[in-house]
Amino acid sequence: MNQPRQTASYLSKRLTQAGLRPVSHFGQNFLIDLNLVDLIARSAEIRRTDVVLEVGTGVGSLTTRLADAAGAVLSIEIDTNLHGLAQDELRGRENVRLLLGDALKNKNSLRPEIMENVRDAYERLGEEARFLLVANLPYNIATPLISNLLHETPTPDVMVVTIQKELGDRMLAQPSTKDYGALSVWVQSLCDVSLVRILPPTVFWPRPKVHSAIIRLDLIPERRASFADLEYFHQMVRALFFHRRKFLRSVVISAMKGRLDKTQIDEVLSQLGHGENARTEELTVQQIQELVEALRQKEIAVGGAQA
Structure with missing residues (x-):
C-alpha cells in the first residue's frame, strides 16, 4: 500500500489542518523517517498468525x-485528537482495533x-498465534509498560520498540557497569535483548533532546518457566538495587x-560464596x-519452622 511521504513538514501540515500540535506531556515525538518505520515493522518478523x-x-x-x-492489531492512543486522525487513516482495515486512553491502569x-x-484475538487466531509488542513508545511509559507485560499471560513472544537510548543501554547492560540495574536483570532473566539501531534526534518531529534506540526482546519461555515465583523475584530484584552502591x-x-x-x-x-565486600x-x-x-527458600523454611 502506498504511503505518503512522512516528513516533518507533512506531519506539521497534517496536524495543523486538524488544529493539533504535539503534546509534550504525552511524550509525542513522531518518527518522520519512513525507512525507520519500515525497519521497526520488519525487525519484528510479523506473521499472519500474530497478535500485535x-x-x-x-x-x-x-x-x-x-x-x-x-x-490482528490492537493499537492504543491516549490523545483524543490523534486517535481521530488514526481512525481516518485506518478505516476499512478489519484486522485493526483502536483503543482510546492510557495503556497503563497505574504504574504497576x-x-x-x-x-x-489480546487474549480474545490470541484465541481466535489459533494454536500458531504469537503475541508481539511493536511500537514507537512514548518515552514516559516505556519502562512500566515493558516490565508489566513480562508479567502478563500471554507474555509477548517478541517486543520491538523505539525507546530512549539510555533505557536501551540499561536493558543491555552487563554487571559492574553504570547502567546495570534492576531493569537489566529483570529483562535479561526472561529475554534475549538486542540492539537493532540507534536513532539520532533528527529522525523525529519534534526533535527530542536525546538519542533513541530500536530494541528487540525475545522471550525465552524456558527462562520464564524456571521461576517458582516470578513476582517475588521481580520485587526482590528491585529491592536489591534500591541502594546499588551499598554492600550486598x-x-x-x-x-x-x-x-x-x-x-x-x-x-x-555464605553458602553462595558472597563475601562481606560483595x-x-x-x-x-x-x-x-x-x-x-535461596532467600525465598530460606524464608519458606523459617516460616515453616515457626509455624
Missing part, C-alpha cells in the same frame, strides 16, 4: 504496516481492556527486614537469580 499490540498509535503510520503483516499494571482484547549484605538485610534475621541472611550469603551491581544475572531463590 502497538502503544502510541500517533497518526497510524506504523499501524498500517503492522496491519499489512499481522492477523496495564489497563485490563488491553489484555482482554546490608542491602539484603534491609530487603528482608521482618522476614529473615541477620544470622539467616549470613547463612545464605555488591549487588557486581553479581551476574544468574547469581542474582540464585540469591533470590
Whole structure:
C-alpha cells in the first residue's frame, strides 16, 4: 500500500489542518523517517498468525504496516485528537482495533481492556498465534509498560520498540557497569535483548533532546518457566538495587527486614560464596537469580519452622 511521504513538514501540515500540535506531556515525538518505520515493522518478523499490540498509535503510520503483516492489531492512543486522525487513516482495515486512553491502569499494571482484547484475538487466531509488542513508545511509559507485560499471560513472544537510548543501554547492560540495574536483570532473566539501531534526534518531529534506540526482546519461555515465583523475584530484584552502591549484605538485610534475621541472611550469603565486600551491581544475572531463590527458600523454611 502506498504511503505518503512522512516528513516533518507533512506531519506539521497534517496536524495543523486538524488544529493539533504535539503534546509534550504525552511524550509525542513522531518518527518522520519512513525507512525507520519500515525497519521497526520488519525487525519484528510479523506473521499472519500474530497478535500485535502497538502503544502510541500517533497518526497510524506504523499501524498500517503492522496491519499489512499481522492477523490482528490492537493499537492504543491516549490523545483524543490523534486517535481521530488514526481512525481516518485506518478505516476499512478489519484486522485493526483502536483503543482510546492510557495503556497503563497505574504504574504497576496495564489497563485490563488491553489484555482482554489480546487474549480474545490470541484465541481466535489459533494454536500458531504469537503475541508481539511493536511500537514507537512514548518515552514516559516505556519502562512500566515493558516490565508489566513480562508479567502478563500471554507474555509477548517478541517486543520491538523505539525507546530512549539510555533505557536501551540499561536493558543491555552487563554487571559492574553504570547502567546495570534492576531493569537489566529483570529483562535479561526472561529475554534475549538486542540492539537493532540507534536513532539520532533528527529522525523525529519534534526533535527530542536525546538519542533513541530500536530494541528487540525475545522471550525465552524456558527462562520464564524456571521461576517458582516470578513476582517475588521481580520485587526482590528491585529491592536489591534500591541502594546499588551499598554492600550486598546490608542491602539484603534491609530487603528482608521482618522476614529473615541477620544470622539467616549470613547463612545464605555464605553458602553462595558472597563475601562481606560483595555488591549487588557486581553479581551476574544468574547469581542474582540464585540469591533470590535461596532467600525465598530460606524464608519458606523459617516460616515453616515457626509455624
